[in-house]
Amino acid sequence: MSKLSISEQIKTLRRAKGLSQENLAESARINLRTLQRIEAGDTIPRGETLRLLAQVLDVRVESLTPTLAEDTAFLKLLNLSALAFWIFPFGNVIVPLVLWINKRNEVAGVMGLGKRILNFQITWSILVYGFTTVTIIGLMSGQFFFHPFLMVGFCFLMAFLNTAVILTTHFRIVKGEGDYYGIGLRIIQ
Template sequence: MTTVGKKIAEIRKQKGLTQEELSEAAKINLRTLQRIEKDETEPRGNSLQGICAALGVPVESILDYGKVEDPGYLVFLHLSVLGGVFIPFGNIILPLILWLNKRDRIKEVQLHGATILNFQIVWLVVINVLLVTYFLLKITKEAYANNYAYAAMAVYAINLIWPVVNAIRVKKNPEKQLYPVLIRFVK
């Protein structure tokens, strides 16, 4: 597990800052920053806010207070998408409930829940556009209307297979983002 001090040092180095530059920008003592990065002390209050502001990152990205690792919950979160087979809009409602319930208590739920919801919203729009197009073309008796039905079936099948594959993959690497971010509706 990465400690707060190591996260700060890592972000500082990625931004190309020295300890002196960061301590000056964060308005804290250089020795305090050195102790924080060596995990001799933990930043609190104004020190933490100053460091995060100087690094340009939210405090939440540095701290994981009270969060536990639970790959089983992440697996369940990914599989909850399959609820859309049984419940209308279940592919959005069930992951949304699970995400809102545990995003502050379990590591990586924030990332996975947001990407699942973004993907499902885009998927829902695409599948509905395909189905509406199919029905409109079927009414006008266009010969290529069935192509849209086949495309809708393929898109539907992808949404049945992809969550199962991701549920398996998330057990191996819970920190990896498994859905493409097409459009970000939820952060």
């Protein structure tokens, strides 16, 4: 049963015992809506909820605890997905965010790496798009806060620095050394 997700395991065990969702929720002393969310895969039971469900289903907590798969290929994909900023604005945040949300509880290391990537990329986006916005407003109002060539140079410099950080992190993941995302606002905790 270890190949099934935790939600599928709980649903299978509940049905094997002939329990309805209401009966299991009542026996485990948890909210019915919580059990429905768990079985739908919308949430993962932890702590006391997991212990109570395991007790009622007569299984060990460890058998219900999800084991995360080792997948360095996905870690590399998650990291390289930030290069999407070269294709469309905010792609460096949107693409990694979608990948992170879908796999954060399934692949070992994705939770931490995804947070660091997103924090770095959000910080980078605030700097680049903020600087660009201020410069464009200055151009439209006739007051040059920054020379337009300075803006273009700054944006290209930041783009190449971002690419360098992404590629450096890629090679560090390949070598098993971790990542290079040490800086950035801690927006996602």
